[in-house]
Amino acid sequence: MSKSTTASPREMLKPPVTEVGVIGWLRGNLFNTWYNSLLTVLVVLLLWQLVPPFFNWAFVNSLWYSPAEECRDIDGACWSVVTQNVNFIIFGFFPEGEHWRPASAMLLLLALVLYSKNSNHWKRSLVWLWLAGLVTMGMLMHGGVFGMPVVETAQWSGLPLTFMLALFGMVAAYPFGVLLALGRRSRMPAIKSLCVIYIEMIRGVPLISLLFMSSVMFPLFLPEGVTLDRVLRAQVAIIMFTAAYIAEVVRGGLQAMARGQYEAAESLGLNFNQTMRLIILPQALKIVIPPSVGILLSAFKDTSLVVIIALYDVLKTTKVALGNPIWTGYSTEAYIFLAVFYFICCYAMSSYSRKLEKSLHTGR
Amino acid sequence: MNSDPRTDTTDAAPAVPFWRDPAKRALVFQVVALAMVAAVSYYLFSNTQANLERQSIATGFGFLDKEAGFEIGESVIGYSAADSYTRALLVGAINTLIVAVTGIILTVILGTLVGIARLSSNWLIARLSGGYIEVMQNIPILLQLFFWYALFYEAFPSPRQALNPFTGVFLCNRGLIFAIPEAHPAHAIMAWGVVAALAIGYGLHRWGQRRQEQTGLVFPSVKATIGLTLLLPTLIWLVYGAPTAMSIPVMAGFNFKGGLTVSPEFSALLLGLVLYTSAFVAEIVRAGIQSVGQGQVEAAMAVGLRPMQVLQLVILPQALRVIIPPLTSQMLNLTKNSSLAIAIGFSDFVAISNTTINQTGQAIEGVALIMLFFLCFSLTTSLFMNWYNKKMALVER
Numbered sequence: 109m110s111k112s113t114t115a116s117p118r119e120m121l122k123p124p125v126t127e128v129g130v131i132g133w134l135r136g137n138l139f140n141t142w143y144n145s146l147l148t149v150l151v152v153l154l155l156w157q158l159v160p161p162f163f164n165w166a167f168v169n170s171l172w173y174s175p176a177e178e179c180r181d182i183d184g185a186c187w188s189v190v191t192q193n194v195n196f197i198i199f200g201f202f203p204e205g206e207h208w209r210p211a212s213a214m215l216l217l218l219a220l221v222l223y224s225k226n227s228n229h230w231k232r233s234l235v236w237l238w239l240a241g242l243v244t245m246g247m248l249m250h251g252g253v254f255g256m257p258v259v260e261t262a263q264w265s266g267l268p269l270t271f272m273l274a275l276f277g278m279v280a281a282y283p284f285g286v287l288l289a290l291g292r293r294s295r296m297p298a299i300k301s302l303c304v305i306y307i308e309m310i311r312g313v314p315l316i317s318l319l320f321m322s323s324v325m326f327p328l329f330l331p332e333g334v335t336l337d338r339v340l341r342a343q344v345a346i347i348m349f350t351a352a353y354i355a356e357v358v359r360g361g362l363q364a365m366a367r368g369q370y371e372a373a374e375s376l377g378l379n380f381n382q383t384m385r386l387i388i389l390p391q392a393l394k395i396v397i398p399p400s401v402g403i404l405l406s407a408f409k410d411t412s413l414v415v416i417i418a419l420y421d422v423l424k425t426t427k428v429a430l431g432n433p434i435w436t437g438y439s440t441e442a443y444i445f446l447a448v449f450y451f452i453c454c455y456a457m458s459s460y461s462r463k464l465e466k467s468l469h470t471g472r
Numbered sequence: 473m474n475s476d477p478r479t480d481t482t483d484a485a486p487a488v489p490f491w492r493d494p495a496k497r498a499l500v501f502q503v504v505a506l507a508m509v510a511a512v513s514y515y516l517f518s519n520t521q522a523n524l525e526r527q528s529i530a531t532g533f534g535f536l537d538k539e540a541g542f543e544i545g546e547s548v549i550g551y552s553a554a555d556s557y558t559r560a561l562l563v564g565a566i567n568t569l570i571v572a573v574t575g576i577i578l579t580v581i582l583g584t585l586v587g588i589a590r591l592s593s594n595w596l597i598a599r600l601s602g603g604y605i606e607v608m609q610n611i612p613i614l615l616q617l618f619f620w621y622a623l624f625y626e627a628f629p630s631p632r633q634a635l636n637p638f639t640g641v642f643l644c645n646r647g648l649i650f651a652i653p654e655a656h657p658a659h660a661i662m663a664w665g666v667v668a669a670l671a672i673g674y675g676l677h678r679w680g681q682r683r684q685e686q687t688g689l690v691f692p693s694v695k696a697t698i699g700l701t702l703l704l705p706t707l708i709w710l711v712y713g714a715p716t717a718m719s720i721p722v723m724a725g726f727n728f729k730g731g732l733t734v735s736p737e738f739s740a741l742l743l744g745l746v747l748y749t750s751a752f753v754a755e756i757v758r759a760g761i762q763s764v765g766q767g768q769v770e771a772a773m774a775v776g777l778r779p780m781q782v783l784q785l786v787i788l789p790q791a792l793r794v795i796i797p798p799l800t801s802q803m804l805n806l807t808k809n810s811s812l813a814i815a816i817g818f819s820d821f822v823a824i825s826n827t828t829i830n831q832t833g834q835a836i837e838g839v840a841l842i843m844l845f846f847l848c849f850s851l852t853t854s855l856f857m858n859w860y861n862k863k864m865a866l867v868e869r
Contacts, residue, residue: 137594138595141593144594147592147594148597295498297502298502298503299502299505308850309843309847312846313842313843313846313847314809314822314846317811317839317843317846320829320838324829324835325836327523328836329516330519330523413812415614416814439618439619439622440622440626447619451607454611458610
């Protein structure tokens with residue numbers, strides 16, 4: 109024992125201080141070449157110019173909860189524009205006393221999302237759970253049961269509308285998209301060309317043109333006396349749009365299936381429906397889960413476009429709140445708040461999709 | 473799927489009932505599908521017909537020749553409210569094209585820079601560009617447009633107190649105003665000079681490649697082209713007596729006179745589109761560069777190529793094959809997203825079509841025009857992609 113504590117004749121040389129620890133890291137990652145050193149210095153200078161003033165504006169000189177008049181006297185951010193209007197921004201024109209209904213619908217949605225995140229919970233029962241959840245959310249929003257007064261879809265606005273357009277759009281578009289993908293791979297020329305025309309046409313035009321279609325053309329399509337609410341019409345347009353993108357993603361999954369899978373199914377004597385239902389789709393849809401989350405992400409971002417056809421999603425309610433003369437001039441603060449909200453939601457989805465891609469990559 | 477190879481058995485055994493014969497069954501399916509589509513179309517068409525008649529809305533594209541009667545904020549070709557709808561739509565189409573082309577050029581430059589920065593060995597730069605990509609990708613483009621537009625209107629002063637960062641450049645809530653050279657006949661010739669220089673450069677490049685294949689001598693065609701594009705217009709400019717007259721913006725009344733004004737609408741739209749799309753382009757560029765194996769670079773260096781040659785002859789040709797297809801789809805996305813101009817009041821094609829719909833009530837024609845306009849872009853893009861894929865496939869082997 110004592111022998112090992114004494115200095116051994118061949119002393120272990122420590123690496124030079126310039127190569128390890130903080131200094132080593134700095135040298136390796138920030139100052140490894142002359143141009144990198146120059147870039148680092150320039151970037152640090154730039155950040156020094158930008159970050160402290162922004163910090164002062166956003167946190168030091170800012171007001172968080174005050175009437176609009178007090179905001180006129182400060183040169184910082186006026187976050188009060190958000191805190192004072194938060195009820196309207198989130199719930200929009202939903203009747204004042206009934207805000208607990210959209211709030212609990214959104215909580216239910218959050219619970220469902222958190223529950224489904226874990227891939228151990230992916231069973232057939234989860235589908236039923238989601239359907240039950242969606243129906244409950246619909247009932248909470250619409251009312252008319254259990255003594256809840258009816259709230260027409262025209263009054264649905266704010267955050268619940270944003271979530272609804274994206275979520276129902278995705279759920280309703282998925283089966284439609286799978287059918288389109290199957291149709292596009294079909295060997296029947298008529299069906300194949302119908303699907304190709306639909307998919308390529310929708311993917312070739314911007315969502316806004318479909319939303320225009322929903323707001324100005326759909327009313328002309330319906331027979332006399334039948335009207336469809338604006339919100340539902342926009343929902344139909346979003347479903348039509350999303351389905352085309354889902355179809356392309358699912359087609360990618362179908363193409364990734366080895367020919368042997370079809371042949372094995374055929375040699376077992378399964379017919380087309382059985383082959384698809386039992387062999388191909390379960391595997392193909394598993395492959396396309398990560399890109400599908402990507403589509404949900406774009407659908408969520410794209411719902412903000414309904415602003416243009418004057419639906420009151422969360423972006424529009426924010427604009428309405430800003431339209432109040434006492435709050436004009438504070439758009440930056442309100443938009444930054446919304447941007448942070450969208451960023452949190454979208455970043456959660458995109459990093460989840462990336463994580464799934466890694467964990468589902470079973471190799472081939 | 474339904475018409476599988478077993479179809480052949482029908483010849484041998486004609487006794488198979490038709491619902492067990494895949495070929496005939498497929499035929500029935502298709503007829504039923506087409507009949508359903510036709511029935512739905514007819515139903516919608518007859519409803520539409522009835523509704524249009526009841527609301528006495530005209531049909532057809534006759535309205536295109538009528539007087540538009542509305543002003544357009546900005547247009548590069550002459551336009552007044554007395555012009556026809558066709559002219560108004562043309563103004564919109566040109567505005568969309570200007571935004572799309574400028575946006576695509578700037579996006580490719582910025583996206584490439586950020587994509588390369590993402591792979592930088594400098595930790596700070598790599599992290600910053602990573603953060604940029606995440607933030608821009610995860611915020612809806614429309615919100616970004618609103619943000620920039622609000623910033624232009626709220627953060628910048630009125631024309632009287634316009635910021636004047638450089639001589640001849642003014643920033644105010646009416647937009648960015650800067651001095652431009654006074655119109656001179658030499659400018660058009662100079663533009664042709666640039667075109668000629670690029671054409672000669674292309675010829676030189678082809679010739680250089682052939683010569684390199686035959687003799688192994690390298691001709692610096694890129695440098696030569698850059699030199700030519702600078703030299704030729706300068707020569708023309710000197711030949712025309714070097715006109716230096718500038719149109720300098722000056723305050724007159726409530727607004728600036730002279731110079732070139734870039735409106736806040738256009739600036740916000742361009743800024744939003746470029747920042748948003750360049751985040752996606754950066755990811756594409758990064759993936760493209762990473763797709764070229766390190767061994768390729770090492771092999772090229774071992775053969776004795778210089779760094780620029782490694783980039784030009786080994787990395788770029790392989791990376792571009794991965795980059796170009798998703799890049800074109802991003803360019804298409806930018807063009808489609810430019811339709812959001814309507815939300816901040818820039819007069820692009822969609823905004824003007826929308827005004828047309830509101831004035832004439834002819835929604836079907838208006839929406840059809842919008843869709844047709846964008847379908848032209850996507851069809852051109854897919855034609856280009858087919859051509860490019862074929863060319864790349866030839867290069868492969």
